[in-house]
Amino acid sequence: MPNSCPPPNPHAATPIYRQVYLRFRHAISAGRLQPGERLPSVRALAAELNLARGTVEAAYQMLAGEGYVQTRGPAGTVVAPLLSPTPVDAGERRLDPPQTFPKPAALAPMPLQMGLPALDAFPRKLWTRLLGRTLRQSGLDGLVYPDPQGDLALRRALASYLGVSRGISCTAEQIFICAGYRACLDLICRSLLHDGDRCWFEDPGYFQARRFLEQARAQLVSIPVDADGLVVEAGMVLAPDARFALVTPHHQSPLGVTLTLPRRQRLLEWASSQGSWVIEDDYDSEYRYRGRPVPALKSLDTQGRVLYCATFSKVLAPGMRLAYLVVPQAQVARFATVAGDMQNHCPQLLQATVSAFIEAGHFARHLRRMRGLYADRRRYLVDALQAEVGEHLQLDDRAGGMHLVAHLAGGLDDCTIARRAHHLGLAIEPLSSWYRGHGQRHGLLIGFTNVSSREQAAELARRLRLAMDL
Incomplete structure (x- = not known):
C-alpha cells in the first residue's frame, strides 16, 4: 500500500475494501505509483494490513475494472502502462464514480458483460492462417x-x-x-x-x-x-x-x-x-x-x-x-x-x-464447440449464484442465449445493485433500464460466456453478494 496513505480505518463509514481501493487510486492519479509499477500481491498486502484476502481482491478488482491496473498472471498486478496521472479530490467518498476518471488504458471487457462471445476461445491460430492465405491469394479484385x-x-x-x-x-x-x-x-x-x-x-x-x-x-x-x-x-x-x-x-x-x-x-x-x-x-x-x-x-x-x-x-x-x-x-x-x-x-x-x-467447415465446428463451452460456463455461474445469493434471485431457466435473467426478490432495486456491481468490477445490467413504457420488472442481466471456471464463477458470485449488500 502507498507509504504516504493512512491505513484503513475499521470504524469509518466507508467499507474497508473501498478504502484500500481509494488509497491506490489516489496514489496512481497523483503519480506516486507510476505506469507499469507493480502492486503488492493480494496475499502480501492482506498479511501486512491484517485483512481478509477477499477484501484486498475486491479493491484490486475495482481498480482493474476502471482501468487503473492490469493483472498479468504470475507477473502480478501493475499500474496500467499507458495511464496518465489525473489528480482527484482526496476527500471523495461518493459511491458513484466522478466524471474526471482518467480514461482506461485499454477497453478490456469487465466480467459478466453481456453480448460478448468467449474471447479466450476465439480460434486465433486458425484465423491468422486463413487471413494470411487469403491475403496471399488475393488479386486485383481486392484492390478495386x-x-x-x-x-x-x-x-x-x-x-x-x-x-x-x-x-x-x-x-x-x-x-x-x-x-x-x-x-x-x-x-x-x-x-x-x-x-x-x-x-x-x-x-x-x-x-x-x-x-x-x-x-x-x-x-x-x-x-x-x-x-x-x-x-x-x-x-x-x-x-x-x-x-x-x-x-x-x-x-x-x-x-x-x-x-x-x-x-x-x-x-x-x-x-x-x-x-x-x-x-x-x-x-x-x-x-x-x-x-x-x-x-x-x-x-x-x-x-x-x-x-x-x-x-x-x-x-x-x-x-x-x-x-x-x-x-x-x-x-x-x-x-x-x-x-x-x-x-x-x-x-x-x-x-x-x-x-x-x-x-x-470451420464455422460449423466452431459453433458446435462454443455450444458445449457455453453450456458448461452457464452451469458454472448458475450453480455459483444459487449457492451464494440463491434466496434473493430467481433465475429464468431458458433454453439458449448468452446471458442469464435473474429476477430480484424482496423489493431489491436493480439499478442500485448494478451500479454497486460496476464499482466492484462487474458489468451487470439492470433489467428495468431495458423497458420503455410501464410495467417495469426489476432484475439483473448477467453474461456468462467469459466465466471460464467454477472458481471464477464462485468469486464473481461473492462480489455480486457484496453489491447486493447482503
Whole structure:
C-alpha cells in the first residue's frame, strides 16, 4: 500500500475494501505509483494490513475494472502502462464514480458483460492462417472498389448456411453485408422508412436499436412481451397501421423467451394485410442448449415482408463489425441502390477470410464447440449464484442465449445493485433500464460466456453478494 496513505480505518463509514481501493487510486492519479509499477500481491498486502484476502481482491478488482491496473498472471498486478496521472479530490467518498476518471488504458471487457462471445476461445491460430492465405491469394479484385452488397463468395456461403441452419431460402443476391447490426438498421431505414412511420418495438427491448430508430425519426410504439414473446394482439390495438415491427423472435432480447408459432403466424398475417415490414433480429440463434433449434421467422415468410438481420459479433468477435441483412427479392434493386449511395463497406480481406472460414467447415465446428463451452460456463455461474445469493434471485431457466435473467426478490432495486456491481468490477445490467413504457420488472442481466471456471464463477458470485449488500 502507498507509504504516504493512512491505513484503513475499521470504524469509518466507508467499507474497508473501498478504502484500500481509494488509497491506490489516489496514489496512481497523483503519480506516486507510476505506469507499469507493480502492486503488492493480494496475499502480501492482506498479511501486512491484517485483512481478509477477499477484501484486498475486491479493491484490486475495482481498480482493474476502471482501468487503473492490469493483472498479468504470475507477473502480478501493475499500474496500467499507458495511464496518465489525473489528480482527484482526496476527500471523495461518493459511491458513484466522478466524471474526471482518467480514461482506461485499454477497453478490456469487465466480467459478466453481456453480448460478448468467449474471447479466450476465439480460434486465433486458425484465423491468422486463413487471413494470411487469403491475403496471399488475393488479386486485383481486392484492390478495386468493392461490391456495395458485399463479397460475393461470402454472400453465397451465407445463403447456403442460412438454408441449412435457419430454414431460410434465399440467394446471394438478396444478402447485404453491413458493418454491424446498426448498419443493417441504417440500410433498412434509408431504403424504406419515412419520417414519423410508426414501429412496433418490444418492451423490454434492445436499447441500442431503440436509440437508433428514435434518431432515425421513427415513432416507436411499445408492445409488451410475455412468456410467449411479443403480444401481437396488443400491437394490433395500439398501432394497427404501423409500418414496421422490430422483433427478436428466437431469443427475445433481453427476456430470452421464444415467440410462439401462433404469434409468428399472426404477426406475418398482420404484416401482409397492412403492407408492413417485420425486422427480424436473429442475434444469437446459434446458441441453444437443449431441444431442437427454432426456425427463423423469415423461413415462414411467403409474402416477402420480413427483413432478416444477423451478425458475426456473437459467434466470432464484435471487433469485426460484420453483419448481414436478407431482403425480399422484390426489394433487392431498391436496397442495392441505397447501399451504393451509402458506401457502407466492410474490409474486403475480412469478408474473404470469413467466407473461407465458412466454406472450409470451420464455422460449423466452431459453433458446435462454443455450444458445449457455453453450456458448461452457464452451469458454472448458475450453480455459483444459487449457492451464494440463491434466496434473493430467481433465475429464468431458458433454453439458449448468452446471458442469464435473474429476477430480484424482496423489493431489491436493480439499478442500485448494478451500479454497486460496476464499482466492484462487474458489468451487470439492470433489467428495468431495458423497458420503455410501464410495467417495469426489476432484475439483473448477467453474461456468462467469459466465466471460464467454477472458481471464477464462485468469486464473481461473492462480489455480486457484496453489491447486493447482503
